[in-house]
Amino acid sequence: MHPLDETDRAILRLLRADGRMSNAALAEAVGLSPSACLRRVRLLEHRGVIRGYTAIIEETAPRPGVVVMVRITLERQTDEAMRRFEEAVRRCPEVRECYLMTGDSDYILRVEARDAADYERIHKEALSRMPGVARIQSSFAIRSVIRG
Amino acid sequence: MHPLDETDRAILRLLRADGRMSNAALAEAVGLSPSACLRRVRLLEHRGVIRGYTAIIEETAPRPGVVVMVRITLERQTDEAMRRFEEAVRRCPEVRECYLMTGDSDYILRVEARDAADYERIHKEALSRMPGVARIQSSFAIRSVIRG
DNA sequence: GTTGAAAATAGCGCAGA
DNA sequence: TCTGCGCTATTTTCAAC
Numbered sequence: 001m002h003p004l005d006e007t008d009r010a011i012l013r014l015l016r017a018d019g020r021m022s023n024a025a026l027a028e029a030v031g032l033s034p035s036a037c038l039r040r041v042r043l044l045e046h047r048g049v050i051r052g053y054t055a056i057i058e059e060t061a062p063r064p065g066v067v068v069m070v071r072i073t074l075e076r077q078t079d080e081a082m083r084r085f086e087e088a089v090r091r092c093p094e095v096r097e098c099y100l101m102t103g104d105s106d107y108i109l110r111v112e113a114r115d116a117a118d119y120e121r122i123h124k125e126a127l128s129r130m131p132g133v134a135r136i137q138s139s140f141a142i143r144s145v146i147r148g
Numbered sequence: 149m150h151p152l153d154e155t156d157r158a159i160l161r162l163l164r165a166d167g168r169m170s171n172a173a174l175a176e177a178v179g180l181s182p183s184a185c186l187r188r189v190r191l192l193e194h195r196g197v198i199r200g201y202t203a204i205i206e207e208t209a210p211r212p213g214v215v216v217m218v219r220i221t222l223e224r225q226t227d228e229a230m231r232r233f234e235e236a237v238r239r240c241p242e243v244r245e246c247y248l249m250t251g252d253s254d255y256i257l258r259v260e261a262r263d264a265a266d267y268e269r270i271h272k273e274a275l276s277r278m279p280g281v282a283r284i285q286s287s288f289a290i291r292s293v294i295r296g
Numbered sequence: 297g298t299t300g301a302a303a304a305t306a307g308c309g310c311a312g313a
Numbered sequence: 314t315c316t317g318c319g320c321t322a323t324t325t326t327c328a329a330c
Contacts (some may be wrong), residue, residue, distance in 0.1 A: 012205050019167045019201035022306095024324055033298055038325075049206050053167035056199040057160055067247055069256055086293050090204070091165035097258075098293035099215055107293070108217055110245075145234050145246035145255070170325095172305060181317050186307070188315095298330080305324065313316080 004049070007032065011040060012049070019053040048079060052087060065114045067141035070127065073106040075134040088130040094122050106135075116140075152197070155180065159188060160197070167201040207291065215289035216267055218257040222280045225254065229280040236278040242270050264288075 004012070010030045014021060027037035044050045074081055082100070089098050089109065097110040111127075113119035119138075127136055152160070158178045162169060175185035192198045222229055230248070237246050237257065245258040259275075261267035267286070275284055 012203065015203035016205055017202070019203045022324060023326095034325075035299085035327085036297055039297095051204040051206055053201065053203050054165070055160065055163035055167045055201050057164055058197050058199055069247065069249065087165070089293060091161070093161065093164065095294060097295045099217065099289035100291045100293060101217065102288045102290055108287070108289070139256070140250045141247035141256075142250055143248045145237055145248060146243060147245065170305065171307090182305080183307080183318080184316055190307095299328105300330105301326105301328090303324100303326080305322105307322085308320085309318105311316105311318085313314105 008040060008044065008049075011037070011044065015041070015050065015053075019055075048083060051083065052090060054090060065112050066116060066119055067144060068111045068113065068119050069139045069141065070109040070111055071106055071135075071137040071139075072109060072127070072130075072133055073104060073135040074132045076132060081132040084131040085133070088126075092122075092126045092130075094126065156188060156192065156197075159185070159192065163189070163198065163201075167203075213260055213262040214264060214267060215292060216259045216261065217287045217289065218259055218275065219283075219285040219287075220255045220257060220275070220278075220281055221252070221283040222254050223282040224280060232279045233281070240270075240274045240278075242274065 007030050011026065014026055014029055023038050023041065024034050026041070027034040030037060032040070041050070072085075074085060085107070086098070089095050089107075094111050094113060095109050096112050099108045101108055109127075111119065111122060113122055119140075123136065123138065127133070155178050159174065162174055162177055171186050171189065172182050174189070175182040178185060180188070189198070220233075222233060233255070234246070234248075237243050237255075242259050242261060243257050244260050245256075247256050248254065249256055257275075259267065259270060261270055267288075271284065271286065275281070
């Protein structure tokens, strides 16, 4: 594994500040030609240093729904399988938190749904269709003692 | 203030999944012309619904320390035992979230510590001394995929 | 790592339902 | 007002060096 040099770190810092900044502007800011810069960015993406890009959405209404803690085990634990799963997780707005855990190397998700029926829909249409999912274990919260 | 229509929500969902998606691809996905789509995106940005864009960087040395998901079972599940336990939980600043769960493991806590040694201290001095605690199961998170 | 050229895209004015 | 269309500057992307 190559360590990140100063240029790589500058790229990461700039892309974290503005994920939609053009490659041309990024290249100029770090002092590279656009093609060399793009090659570094693609390499950082492929190595998993950049896991993806996302829009920061203003959360309007913190709705008082059902909280479900979900444990998900993947069929395989390859980097590629994990990356694909995590991409699907980030795409699902009902998943409020997600942690990759030690142990059986599965994930813990905190999912918020409007009610039990809504969670059933999320389970069927989103969670169970995520790539590489082998097992889903759902635990419903009765009450939030300290909220996230 | 205009409420978000179905097209706006589709745009937000897609940009949340891939913040660098081209406007042309976004437009096709939501069924608009590129210019109409771009105008909606700019409006969402200007209204503050989209606060910005960012690259999701793999955190090798995460600053906030380690995240531990803790499952705590009480000796008794009487109202009084639960009330006393929850009071102790609220007094512990390292416990960032706490949910009373259905099923066998009674509470799930998200605890943040500086490092593993710090968590050991929290475990010994705080968690294990909370009233009515019968069993503590700790799972360490390797990485936060969403939030933290 | 760079240059250069072709293809795709962004961004803007303008006209119409 | 919101949409779609045409145009141009910019950007992306790939090849060759």
